[in-house]
Amino acid sequence: MHEAAKKTFRYVASFLLIVTLNFALPRLMPGDPVKNLIGEDVYVSEAVMEELRTEMGLNRPLYEQFTAYIGDLLRFDLGYSYHLHSPVAEILRERIVWTLLFVGVSVLLGAALGTLFGAYAGWKPETKANRLACCGFIALSCTPPYFLALLFLEIFAFKLGLFPFKGFYDVPTPGSIAHHMFLPVTVMALFSASRNFLIMRGSVIQEKGQLYALYARAKGLYDISILFRHVIKNASLPIITLLALDFGFLFSGALFTEIVFSLNGMGTLIYDAIIGKDYPVLQGSFLVVALAVLLANMLADLAYAIADPRVRRPA
């Protein structure tokens, strides 16, 4: 229980840190905080600026501003984008669904494929096919996802014309969505799979030399069933950690891929916000992405505790 308390404390502390940073950043940036909070490229007159300054409470003491900010957060009020003329929370809600769908499907696919192929490659590392697969996945894992995305776009969308090259759908039917998402999901899943493949392969090579694997053989298990019944569960423990650590990395990869495929998700949102210096959107996106990574780590911790009995030894 002690360990759990420590962990909870750590998560709460990181959460508070993220929220505080999000508050402090626009106020610490050089220049006028009003500009920083509404975005530099927005054109407003001096008078409106003053009005906004009072409205946002920027002339009040910092702690008052902070409590107001926390209050806003609790009401899911993340500010207003003067570029897009709508509340940031609403924009984010609309965009993040697509990004989560995109990232979620790719990560799950990538984890499943990478783990299975990696496990098999680690079980029989000396066969030609597995060596080839290993080389292929190493190459993939070294390729930045946006480059792979460009390559796929060039070949399958422009040259072969098999897939559309922008957007999530023409009409919002599952068929159209799947058609549009196919290439980006393939790119991200391959990228995610390559990392899982390499970890899993090494992990299985290590685990199959353990005594319990030999004992499984001594019990009468035959070849591949030793892998599936004994080795795979032990070997996939590092994958859980990797998934959490990698989530941020994959997320950023996904954002680039989104931009390449002009998908209307978080990636393009952030990209446009950077180009247009739309700080409220950037701030809100930063908060959401940071919280998503935090949540992923929390889930991984929980999953680890369920999968590994050594972590939850009774007192």
Added chain:
Amino acid sequence: MNTLLEVKDLNVSFQGNENENKTGNKSENKNETVTAVSCLSISIREKETLALVGETGCGKSVVAHAIMRLLPPESIVKGTIEFKGKNLLKLSEKEMAKLRGKEISIIFQNPSLALNPVYSIGHQLAEPLRIHTQKMRWKEKEGKKEKVKQKEKREKKKENSNLSKVSRALKRVGFSNPREYMGYYPSWCSGGMNQRFLIAASTMLDPVLLIADEPSKGLDRDRVSELENELKGLKEKSETSLLLISHDLGFVRRLADRVAVMYAGEIVEIADPSSLFESPLHPYTRGLLNSLPERGFVPIPGASPPLSNPPAGCRFHPRCPIKEKRCTQERPELKESNGRAVRCFLCP
């Protein structure tokens, strides 16, 4: 009585590369071939207990693993291992898998590492039952196509009966509330407890041959005598033959029908326990007995030779107190006379 297991001229060597060295013996260089077992012949009759004793690193576990064909791929095994008239070394891996755990079981030397850390004790102990009853179920299924519901029901019943078998086996090795321990994981238990789990797992299917590698290690005295009774009972009830590997010479003396003494990968003496312990013939056996606490604690001078480069002639000659000139040049054979066998020039 019939011979159950006949090992003839067994040679096991390891193509030494990298850091495969279990004992971490520094004198063994890279790319050297380690001959862990040379020209070893033993036989076990039905219902017999043969004990294998010797210093650490003399190759006892290698013999055990060779019999079950569990040695790593870099090992080279020569000779014949006949079990019920079949040469195990000629069987396919699949045929071998059918024997393992059912006809021949092994209790590993390091129980805490032999159990899988992420599965519960109950699950792991029921596994041999699951593995070795599946094949029968397969045949039945082909015979008459059952309805899915019926099959599920039967499977559940099977699993339940498996679990109650496991719980009975755990009771036999001294767990008074087995159901609780079945939900435990190996890392939650002590080495001694894990040892007893392994013993329960290996004896559950009443194997024809049980190989026990240091089964009394890590157990306190009460548990050792319990284990002794358990092994005795197993032999009487289910006609199991036992290959017992142990450092505990008292334990060996009480259980074994014959004792084989190993030195540097060779058998140096085989005899029944009473004659071996009362009148040991081979100088190494005598030295081994003299090093027991109750006999004065006199250690044998020197250390066992590296298996990658054993001494010429008699392998024991560098440490032998009565060696002669020919001992350093010629290799003594294992000579048999009235039920005993000794590998020494100076012994009858």
